[in-house]
Amino acid sequence: MTISPVVASLRAQAALQNEWLAERLTTLLPAIMAQSGIDFWIVVAREYNEDPVIMTLLPAPAMNARRRTILIFARRADGTVDRLTLDRYGYGDLYIQAWNPDHEAQDDCLTRIVGEYHPQRIGINVSPTFALADGLSHAEYERLLIALGPTYAERCVHAEALVIGWLERRIPAELAVYPELVALGHRLIATAFSRTVITPGVTTTDDVVWWLRQTMHEAGLRAWFQPTVSIQARGMPFTEPPTRNRILPGDLLHCDVGFCHLGLCTDQQQHAYVLARGETSPPDGLVSALARANQVQDLLLAEMQVGRTGNQVLALARARALQVGLQPSIYSHPLGYHGHAAGPTIGLWDMQKGVPGASDYPLADDTVYAIELNNVATVPEWDDQPVRIALEEDAVLTGGNIEWLNGRQTQLHIIK
Template sequence: MTHPLPLRAQAELLDRWLHQRLDSVLPRLMDRADVDTWIVVAREYNEDPVMRALLPGSWLSARRRTILVFHRRPSGVQCLAVAPYPVGTAYEPVWNPQEESQWEALHRTVAARDPRRIGVNVSATFALADGISATEHRLTLEALGEFANRVVPAEAVAIGLLETRLPEEIETAHKLNALAHRVIADAFTPDVVVPGKTTGLDVAWWIQQRFHDLGVPPWFLSTVDIQRWGTELGGVPDDAVIERGDLLHCDVGLTSARLHTDTQQNAYVLTDGQSAPPAGLVEALAVGNRMQDLTVGEFRRGGTGNRILRRARSAAGEAGIEAAVYSHPVGLHGHAAGPTIGLWDNQDSVPGSGDYPVYDDTIYALELCTYSTIPEWSDQRVRMALEQGIVVTGGGVDYLDRRQTELHLIR
C-alpha cells in the first residue's frame, strides 16, 4: 500500500480501523479502567480531542451535538449514537428526534443498561482526556439524573484509545516516517540549498510546501536552524544565509490518515575541497545515536515516563554524555496521548503525565539532544538534536523506517 493514499481510500481505511479499534481495543481499555459505560459528547467545532478518533473516515468533525455511548457487555462493547445523523456503520442509532429530546434519549439509553461506573472525559492531568466542555458536562449530568453519582473520569479510557495503535497503523507509520525522511533528504541537496544564497527559512518553507504538494500537510511550521564555526550556540538566526561549513538541523512533521510524524535530522554543508564533514561532527552524531540507544534500552525495560527519563539520564551520565531527553507520544496528535518523557525545560520529572506508564502498541517521537565539543571548530560546543519515530510493540522497540546515522552532505 502506497502512502499517501487518495482521500477516498483514506476514508475507507479509517472506517476499517475504527471498527477494529472498537472491536479489539476498546473492550480491554474499559476493563482496565473499570468503566462500564463511556459517554463522549461534543458539539460541532468545539471538539473533544477523542471525538475524531471515534468518527467515520468521511466525517471531519462532530455534527451539531454528537453523543456517543459505549457500553461494555460480555461479548464486547455496544456502540451507540445519540445523534441527529447516522454516524457511519460502527454505531447503532438510538434517538428519534420526533419522539424525545436528545438528552432524554441519553437518559433512556443509560437507564436501560444500568451501569455501575459511567466515564466522561474530564482530567486534570491530560488535556486530551479533558475534552467535554463545561456546558456539555453540566447538561450530561443533568440528563443522567439519578445516575449522575455514578460518573467517574474516563481518563484511562480516553488516553488508552488515543495512544493504542493497530498493526496496520504501525505499518502505515513506518511508511509515513519513510516519506518524511525522503523529503528531508531532498531538502538537504544542492537543488534546494545554494550556499551563499539560500537561508534556513527558505529551506523550512520548501519542506512546508513539499508536504502540502505531496498531500501530507504539516501539523506545525517546519524549522531549519544553523550552527556555525565561530558563532556561539543559538547565535545564527533562522533567516541567515547558509554558508559552506555550516551544520544544519531541521524539525518537521506531516499528517496522513489521521496519523502524525515528528522528525529531526542534521546536515553538513561541505566547504570547497571537502569530501567529508569534520571528524568531530561525525563523532557528535555518533554520540547522539549512543544516547538514542540508551533511551531505547529504557523503553524496553518499561515503566513510567519519569522512570525512563531518570534512568536514561543516569546512563548518559555514566557514559560521559551531556544530554537532554524530551520524548513524547505521537499518533492521532503530534504531541499525543501517553506518558511525557522529559521536557526540554524540565529534566527532573514531570508530575502527572510523566507518571503514566508505557504500554505496548504505542508510538513515540524519540526526541533528545547531546552536546559535544568539536576539535576542528576550536573546541566549540555543538548541539546534536535528533528526533526519530519508534514503536513499542511485542515487548520490544523498533525504529520507524530508520534513524539517521550519517549526516546529510550538501555539496
C-alpha cells in the same frame, strides 16, 4: 526523489481509515474499557468545539460533530460493547442510531438509555493531567449531569485511562503502515537537505522551511506544526541568537519536520553539513558529535520498557548517559493520532528531573514514540566550540521490544 502520499486518493484514504476504525472499535475498545474498569463511556461534543477524542471515533469523511453528537459505549457482561449514537445524521454501520429527534428530545433519550443499561461506572472526558482526555466542555458537563440525574451523576468518573488507552494504542494494520509514513518523512528531509533545494550562498533557512511546508501540502500531507531549519557554524554557536539565516559552506543545518497522513503523525529531526571549500567530508568533530547523540538514543531505548513510567525511563537513561560522559537532554513523546500524542511524556527540555503527572503514566505495548533528544559535544575543528546535535526519530514499542520504524540518522546529510 518522489514525495507522494502512501495512499493518494482521498476516497481510498477514507475507506482505509474506516477499516481501521471498525477493527479498533471491535477489538481494541472492549479491552481498554475492561482494563479501565468503565462500563459506560459517554463522549459528547458540539460542532466546532469538538472533544479531541470524538474525531478519532467518527468515521471518515466526518469533519465535525454536526450540531451536537453524543456517542455511548456500553460494556456488556460478555465483554462486548454496544456502540450508540445520539445525533441527527448517523454514522453508518459503526454506530446504532438510538435517537429519533421527531419523538424525543436528545437529553431525554440519553436519560432513558442510561436507565436501561443501569451502569455502575460512567466515564466522562475530564482530566487534570492530559489535555487530550479533558475534552468535555464545562457547559456540556453541566448539561450531562442534569440528564443523568443525581443517581447516575454520582457514578461518573474520569475516563482518563480509557481515553489515553484508546488514543495511544495502535492495531496491527496501523503499525504495518507506520514505517511507510516515517520513510516518507525521511525522503522529504533528504530532498530538503540536498542541492535540489539548497544552493549555498543563496538559499536561506526560511526558503527551506517553506519548501518543506509547500511540498507537504502539495503531496497531501498535513503539517501539524510549522517546520524549522536552523544553522550552527564555527563562530555561530547554538547558545547565541543566529546572526544570519543564509546558508553558507561550513554550516551545520538542523531541521524539525512532522506531518499527519491516514490519521497518523510523524515527527523527525536530522542534520546536514554543507561542505566548505577544499572539504570532501565533514569535520571529524561533527561526525563524532552525531555518534554521541546516537549513543544517547541507544541508552534511552534500552530503558523504554513496558510498565515503566516516563519519569522512570527519563531518570535511568539520563543517569547512564551522564555516567559515560555525555551531555544529554531528553524530551521524547508519544505519537499517534496527534503529534504530541496521548501517553507518557519522557522528559521536557526544561524539566530534566521529571514531569509530574504526564510522566507518571506507564509505557504500554503497541505504542509509537518520537525519540526526541539532544546531546552537546565540543568540536576541535571549531576551536572546541560546543555543538548541539538534536535528533528525533520514530520508534514502535511492541511485543515488549522497541525498534526504529524506518531506521535513524547515523551519518550527516552532505550538501556539496
